[in-house]
Amino acid sequence: MKRQGDEVHLSTEEARSGRTGMGVFQVLAISLILIVIAYGAVWLVGSFGPDKSGQAAQTSAAPLPLAS
Numbered sequence: 021m022k023r024q025g026d027e028v029h030l031s032t033e034e035a036r037s038g039r040t041g042m043g044v045f046q047v048l049a050i051s052l053i054l055i056v057i058a059y060g061a062v063w064l065v066g067s068f069g070p071d072k073s074g075q076a077a078q079t080s081a082a083p084l085p086l087a088s
Contacts, residue, residue, distance in 0.1 A: 022029045
């Protein structure tokens with residue numbers, strides 16, 4: 021940091037106050053992939069649970085009888 025009168029001049033890294041580079045990108049990418057996997061697992065497990073009426077979800081593909 022350099023002062024010239026009332027002005028303060030910062031380098032790019034001082035102004036950014038953070039890191040950049042491939043390591044930061046890798047952490048972001050891996051975190052995003054893990055979140056997608058976690059949400060998928062929750063969705064998949066939830067689809068085998070009871071429906072909103074409290075009854076277990078029907079897993080059979082048999083047709084329902086027609087009412088006459």
